[in-house]
Amino acid sequence: MATDVISFSPPRGMRDFYPEDMVLRNAVFDAWSAAARQSGFDEYDACVVESLALLKRKSGEEITDQIYHFKDKSGRELALRPEMTPTLARMIVAKQGSLTMPLKWFTIAQCFRYERTTRGRKREHYQLNLDVIGESSVSAEAEVIATAAGAMSRLGLTGKHYQIRFSSRALLSELLLKLGIEAAHHAATFLALDKRGKITDEAIKTLLENEGVSPEAIPTIFALLEVETLEQARDMLGAETPAYQDVLAFLETLDAYGIADLMSFDISVIRGLSYYTGIVFEAFDTSEGLRAIFGGGRYDNLLGDIGGAATTGVGLGFGDVVIAELLEALGLAPATGDHAPDIAIGFMQDAQQLTAVRIATALRASGKGAHLALHAEKPKAFFKRVGKGTAPQAIYLGPDDTENGTARIKTLADRTEETVSIEELLQA
Amino acid sequence: MATDVISFSPPRGMRDFYPEDMVLRNAVFDAWSAAARQSGFDEYDACVVESLALLKRKSGEEITDQIYHFKDKSGRELALRPEMTPTLARMIVAKQGSLTMPLKWFTIAQCFRYERTTRGRKREHYQLNLDVIGESSVSAEAEVIATAAGAMSRLGLTGKHYQIRFSSRALLSELLLKLGIEAAHHAATFLALDKRGKITDEAIKTLLENEGVSPEAIPTIFALLEVETLEQARDMLGAETPAYQDVLAFLETLDAYGIADLMSFDISVIRGLSYYTGIVFEAFDTSEGLRAIFGGGRYDNLLGDIGGAATTGVGLGFGDVVIAELLEALGLAPATGDHAPDIAIGFMQDAQQLTAVRIATALRASGKGAHLALHAEKPKAFFKRVGKGTAPQAIYLGPDDTENGTARIKTLADRTEETVSIEELLQA
Numbered sequence: 110m111a112t113d114v115i116s117f118s119p120p121r122g123m124r125d126f127y128p129e130d131m132v133l134r135n136a137v138f139d140a141w142s143a144a145a146r147q148s149g150f151d152e153y154d155a156c157v158v159e160s161l162a163l164l165k166r167k168s169g170e171e172i173t174d175q176i177y178h179f180k181d182k183s184g185r186e187l188a189l190r191p192e193m194t195p196t197l198a199r200m201i202v203a204k205q206g207s208l209t210m211p212l213k214w215f216t217i218a219q220c221f222r223y224e225r226t227t228r229g230r231k232r233e234h235y236q237l238n239l240d241v242i243g244e245s246s247v248s249a250e251a252e253v254i255a256t257a258a259g260a261m262s263r264l265g266l267t268g269k270h271y272q273i274r275f276s277s278r279a280l281l282s283e284l285l286l287k288l289g290i291e292a293a294h295h296a297a298t299f300l301a302l303d304k305r306g307k308i309t310d311e312a313i314k315t316l317l318e319n320e321g322v323s324p325e326a327i328p329t330i331f332a333l334l335e336v337e338t339l340e341q342a343r344d345m346l347g348a349e350t351p352a353y354q355d356v357l358a359f360l361e362t363l364d365a366y367g368i369a370d371l372m373s374f375d376i377s378v379i380r381g382l383s384y385y386t387g388i389v390f391e392a393f394d395t396s397e398g399l400r401a402i403f404g405g406g407r408y409d410n411l412l413g414d415i416g417g418a419a420t421t422g423v424g425l426g427f428g429d430v431v432i433a434e435l436l437e438a439l440g441l442a443p444a445t446g447d448h449a450p451d452i453a454i455g456f457m458q459d460a461q462q463l464t465a466v467r468i469a470t471a472l473r474a475s476g477k478g479a480h481l482a483l484h485a486e487k488p489k490a491f492f493k494r495v496g497k498g499t500a501p502q503a504i505y506l507g508p509d510d511t512e513n514g515t516a517r518i519k520t521l522a523d524r525t526e527e528t529v530s531i532e533e534l535l536q537a
Numbered sequence: 538m539a540t541d542v543i544s545f546s547p548p549r550g551m552r553d554f555y556p557e558d559m560v561l562r563n564a565v566f567d568a569w570s571a572a573a574r575q576s577g578f579d580e581y582d583a584c585v586v587e588s589l590a591l592l593k594r595k596s597g598e599e600i601t602d603q604i605y606h607f608k609d610k611s612g613r614e615l616a617l618r619p620e621m622t623p624t625l626a627r628m629i630v631a632k633q634g635s636l637t638m639p640l641k642w643f644t645i646a647q648c649f650r651y652e653r654t655t656r657g658r659k660r661e662h663y664q665l666n667l668d669v670i671g672e673s674s675v676s677a678e679a680e681v682i683a684t685a686a687g688a689m690s691r692l693g694l695t696g697k698h699y700q701i702r703f704s705s706r707a708l709l710s711e712l713l714l715k716l717g718i719e720a721a722h723h724a725a726t727f728l729a730l731d732k733r734g735k736i737t738d739e740a741i742k743t744l745l746e747n748e749g750v751s752p753e754a755i756p757t758i759f760a761l762l763e764v765e766t767l768e769q770a771r772d773m774l775g776a777e778t779p780a781y782q783d784v785l786a787f788l789e790t791l792d793a794y795g796i797a798d799l800m801s802f803d804i805s806v807i808r809g810l811s812y813y814t815g816i817v818f819e820a821f822d823t824s825e826g827l828r829a830i831f832g833g834g835r836y837d838n839l840l841g842d843i844g845g846a847a848t849t850g851v852g853l854g855f856g857d858v859v860i861a862e863l864l865e866a867l868g869l870a871p872a873t874g875d876h877a878p879d880i881a882i883g884f885m886q887d888a889q890q891l892t893a894v895r896i897a898t899a900l901r902a903s904g905k906g907a908h909l910a911l912h913a914e915k916p917k918a919f920f921k922r923v924g925k926g927t928a929p930q931a932i933y934l935g936p937d938d939t940e941n942g943t944a945r946i947k948t949l950a951d952r953t954e955e956t957v958s959i960e961e962l963l964q965a
Binding site for chain 1: 891
């Protein structure tokens with residue numbers, strides 16, 4: 110039976126992380142956590158299994174098709190979350206009365222998406238999520254972007270390496286209203302326009318017509334995407350509207366953060382998730398043409414929509430796949446991790462084993478990292494093995510050492526050696 | 538429709554972690570990682586979604602019933618892993634030729650188990666896994682136990698708080714052979730005996746009879762569980778057999794690690810997983826009567842059984858649920874995390890906002906953690922909010938401050954204040 114054949118590969122689209130793969134992953138996760146904590150974001154987490162009803166309700170149509178879902182034995186419909194925001198919204202609503210707003214929360218969450226086409230795309234990834242809940246001013250958008258830029262900077266990436274394109278669904282809404290398109294059609298219009306480049310304009314036209322947008326309005330909607338500057342948008346609106354002023358304040362705040370030079374207005378940035386209501390943004394590398402590095406936006410209706418008190422929100426998602434590709438392409442991926450133990454300990458014969466154990470135990474108790482051999486080995490085998498970056502220093506015990514009560518601490522980089530008494534080491 | 542009702546609770550048996558819950562979780566995870574790295578274990582990871590075939594093949598019968606599983610759109614049978622060892626074995630076999638043995642690997646893995654009865658048991662948990670692959674001597678068992686003891690010690694737990702009971706399936710096998718029970722029946726006998734206390738002895742008898750064990754042998758099998766000391770086992774065996782000698786060497790090594798006093802021989806420790814072949818062990822608290830804190834053992838056939846070259850293995854699993862219960866029961870759970878930013882920054886009016894942003898940015902660039910207010914607030918509201926442990930220091934900017942070009946850095950613990958020039962802060 111086919112199902113009885115055991116494959117040694119992970120399931121299709123899922124990743125194994127061998128120790129050598131953890132070096133880059135830890136570098137990215139550490140940069141994310143450090144930047145988030147430095148900005149005062151509090152860490153939270155939730156189980157990767159979520160109720161399907163919550164996810165269906167609040168994500169975009171495209172994502173809903175791609176959710177891994179299943180029933181438990183009681184018939185509950187469960188799913189592997191494709192994104193963290195609905196879960197965050199659920200958690201906030203559950204404790205809304207007792208939380209002090211605005212909240213700044215972060216998590217590193219594994220998310221799943223079942224994509225049929227697998228041109229290098231994985232079916233799971235990890236994602237830094239930065240969210241600000243309960244802040245209606247654009248200082249929230251600026252803070253999550255500045256924090257993501259802080260993580261980029263920790264990874265060696267600056268404005269030379271990436272740029273952030275932004276737009277505003279609120280501004281687009283104002284423009285659509287000005288064109289006579291009712292607010293009820295806006296959400297569907299955003300999702301249709303977001304497909305531009307992925308499906309034909311003809312197919313987008315059909316989507317808009319099915320949504321009830323009048324066929325005459327459709328060319329004007331496409332024309333909107335030709336708007337190139339904020340000033341053009343303002344001129345079309347005929348005034349400095351609330352959404353326009355928000356964008357100005359957003360840029361002014363980013364300037365105070367020293368990162369206005371990362372930003373460029375791009376009206377075609379819409380984002381695929383249905384819940385965004387305000388500023389939306391996406392970061393792209395400047396040299397490799399990869400998919401978005403991070404992205405996000407404002408979602409002011411999500412908490413109310415799932416049944417909570419109306420509360421504003423801003424979120425940013427930053428996946429681990431594109432950033433890893435970018436760091437590798439730019440030669441910025443770290444070669445070795447920073448978690449190697451301080452010293453490797455080996456021994457020639459079984460007779461020295463317990464002394465080696467005692468030395469390792471004493472060194473560990475003193476706070477040092479000690480990589481202990483688990484069986485006797487020839488000096489050549491020991492030094493060959495530990496010379497591959499196991500530890501910067503090594504002790505190799507032979508019968509002479511234990512007889513004399515001494516151990517030689519070898520520094521592997523320069524092959525220097527220091528002789529110390531074993532007694533002393535045991536009291537370290 | 539029932540499925541359209543959105544609940545704000547996580548799915549049954551799954552956990553949300555609010556920021557206040559992360560304090561204890563991070564303390565446990567940090568102790569685990571630090572102890573594992575200090576002993577020279579290399580970190581690895583794999584996706585929580587695993588192929589069902591692999592999991593079915595290698596776990597115990599009980600676990601197989603409790604696996605969350607589902608089909609993907611291509612009909613592949615996938616599952617949420619109930620434990621990490623089969624995945625580890627798969628990863629090792631996939632690269633067996635290029636890996637230098639023995640390997641010492643660790644991971645913190647989320648695992649799922651669908652248990653119908655839910656008396657306080659969760660359906661998911663995180664588990665530290667420490668494994669040594671390719672070491673046939675009991676130094677492997679001793680090293681994983683010493684490393685887990687190191688993690689316990691980092692959490693403030695010593696031999697006063699927990700003890701480790703151990704046995705050896707190899708020794709039990711020698712005893713069963715001595716009683717005339719063929720090796721082919723041993724694995725099933727272990728799994729039946731492991732159920733003792735959970736099901737009636739009568740039910741265990743039926744299990745053994747169904748397995749083909751002769752009814753006359755069954756009372757002698759039960760009598761084995763009355764063996765209280767290693768010496769009794771040796772006397773029954775009539776010689777210092779290989780399994781008996783291994784147990785002695787194991788205890789001698791643990792003595793060199795300084796943790797022999799944690800250990801006690803208990804022939805009834807068997808473990809529920811079918812793949813164990815040698816020494817098995819479980820740690821229990823001495824005061825609260827909780828479930829096992831950590832446990833593990835030797836699995837010398839697993840890699841060969843799934844299709845790899847025959848390679849020995851020893852593993853230890855240490856879950857996050859029982860240790861959290863124990864730390865809380867003993868009053869050892871940390872009250873606050875150690876990730877608070879250094880300083881909180883607030884402001885009275887919109888006019889001071891951009892200065893506050895610039896100060897926060899400069900402090901962050903200098904490596905400090907800065908928690909920045911996102912809108913103007915009254916001094917009372919600001920200090921009430923940040924006084925709840927947000928940060929040890931605070932700057933609150935009013936119009937006078939920006940006019941004078943000075944900021945007052947308040948140390949919240951003793952309410953002392955230092956006045957510095959904003960210019961100076963910006964160049965920090």
